[in-house]
Amino acid sequence: MKRHSDKPIKLTEVCLRDGSHVVRHQYSVEQVVTVAKALDDAGVPYIEVSHGDGLGGSTLQYGKSLVDEMTLIEEASKVCTNAKISTLLLPGIGTVHDLREAYKRGAGLVRVATHVTEADVAEQHISFARELGMEVHGFLMMAHSAPVSKLVEQANLMEQYGAGAVYITDSAGALLPSEVKERVKALRESLNIEIGFHAHNNLSLAVANTLVAIEEGATRIDGSVRCLGAGAGNTQTEVLVAVLNRMGMNLGIDLYKIMDIAEEIIGPILPSSQEIKKGSLTLGYAGVYSSFLLFAERAGKKYGIDPRDILIELGRRKAVGGQEDMIVDVTSELVKQKVEVINR
Numbered sequence: 001m002k003r004h005s006d007k008p009i010k011l012t013e014v015c016l017r018d019g020s021h022v023v024r025h026q027y028s029v030e031q032v033v034t035v036a037k038a039l040d041d042a043g044v045p046y047i048e049v050s051h052g053d054g055l056g057g058s059t060l061q062y063g064k065s066l067v068d069e070m071t072l073i074e075e076a077s078k079v080c081t082n083a084k085i086s087t088l089l090l091p092g093i094g095t096v097h098d099l100r101e102a103y104k105r106g107a108g109l110v111r112v113a114t115h116v117t118e119a120d121v122a123e124q125h126i127s128f129a130r131e132l133g134m135e136v137h138g139f140l141m142m143a144h145s146a147p148v149s150k151l152v153e154q155a156n157l158m159e160q161y162g163a164g165a166v167y168i169t170d171s172a173g174a175l176l177p178s179e180v181k182e183r184v185k186a187l188r189e190s191l192n193i194e195i196g197f198h199a200h201n202n203l204s205l206a207v208a209n210t211l212v213a214i215e216e217g218a219t220r221i222d223g224s225v226r227c228l229g230a231g232a233g234n235t236q237t238e239v240l241v242a243v244l245n246r247m248g249m250n251l252g253i254d255l256y257k258i259m260d261i262a263e264e265i266i267g268p269i270l271p272s273s274q275e276i277k278k279g280s281l282t283l284g285y286a287g288v289y290s291s292f293l294l295f296a297e298r299a300g301k302k303y304g305i306d307p308r309d310i311l312i313e314l315g316r317r318k319a320v321g322g323q324e325d326m327i328v329d330v331t332s333e334l335v336k337q338k339v340e341v342i343n344r
């Protein structure tokens with residue numbers, strides 16, 4: 001592969017953060033410590049730890065964590081010798097106080113995440129993280145949902161605020177390879193900082209899209225062992241490592257060790273295998289936030305509505321991250337429509 005960047009590729013493992021959605025934020029200290037220690041030993045450079053919705057996400061709206069994320073960050077950082085602990089912060093859910101605390105407990109990198117059109121809400125958090133001495137990246141979520149020119153404009157804002165990298169975050173797993181290429185190329189031509197890519201596998205394109213992103217110049221890549229992430233999960237780390245090895249690219253991650261983590265440590269944590277089923281496929285098809293799936297399935301079951309109808313409607317309404325309350329509104333409207341049809 002001929003890459004458009006000669007910088008090394010650095011992987012952030014997100015099974016302890018995006019994967020938190022899958023386990024409904026019920027990670028125990030023991031699980032986090034075991035996974036973090038093994039990932040560190042395998043050579044993974046960055047390990048993200050927090051509630052799935054980032055710092056401060058443990059609420060009734062998003063789901064309460066079993067263990068406070070600050071404890072998880074602290075315990076994970078204690079067992080890592082080389083890996084840096086990363087965390088995620090969505091301004092409005094997490095605060096600068098959370099950020100300071102996460103830093104004290106051992107987080108060395110923060111990804112400040114906003115909807116793709118709302119980078120301006122990240123200014124305070126990005127500069128505060130820099131003042132603390134943290135590495136800080138921007139994370140533009142639902143990147144499929146805005147025109148490329150908008151993505152470029154918003155990524156430039158994050159660069160101006162001081163981010164060291166900006167991620168194209170395919171929260172819905174909806175981007176096609178050509179759309180990834182177009183977006184990475186546009187950022188490469190406009191930014192002076194690194195470009196990152198975070199995928200969801202809802203259309204079975206996560207590894208392929210990640211390769212396209214790398215070829216176009218992305219150097220910060222997210223992976224999740226065993227695809228442990230919202231919806232159908234993220235780019236499967238052990239698969240990506242194997243594919244890149246075959247292409248002559250070494251991420252510094254031991255292939256056998258990461259395979260063993262997948263089977264022996266993550267396997268027993270998985271509530272069910274991360275297959276692409278009708279629900280996750282609908283996320284990618286309709287362009288819906290991956291973490292909405294479990295909420296839509298729950299609401300659908302409770303009110304007798306096909307979760308796919310809920311997701312399609314959420315996609316039509318362009319629901320953004322944080323609008324979990326819309327899932328119940330949409331479901332109750334669908335119930336009303338159903339009753340009207342029956343009574344006609």
Ligand SMILES: CC[C@H](O)CC(=O)C(=O)O
Pocket residue numbers: 018052053054113141142169170171172198230290291321322
């Ligand atoms: C709610 C935060 C979200 O899970 C961040 C993320 O990983 C994404 O947008 O894909």
Ligand SMILES: [Mn+2]
Pocket residue numbers: 018171198199200229230290
């Ligand atoms: Mn994600």
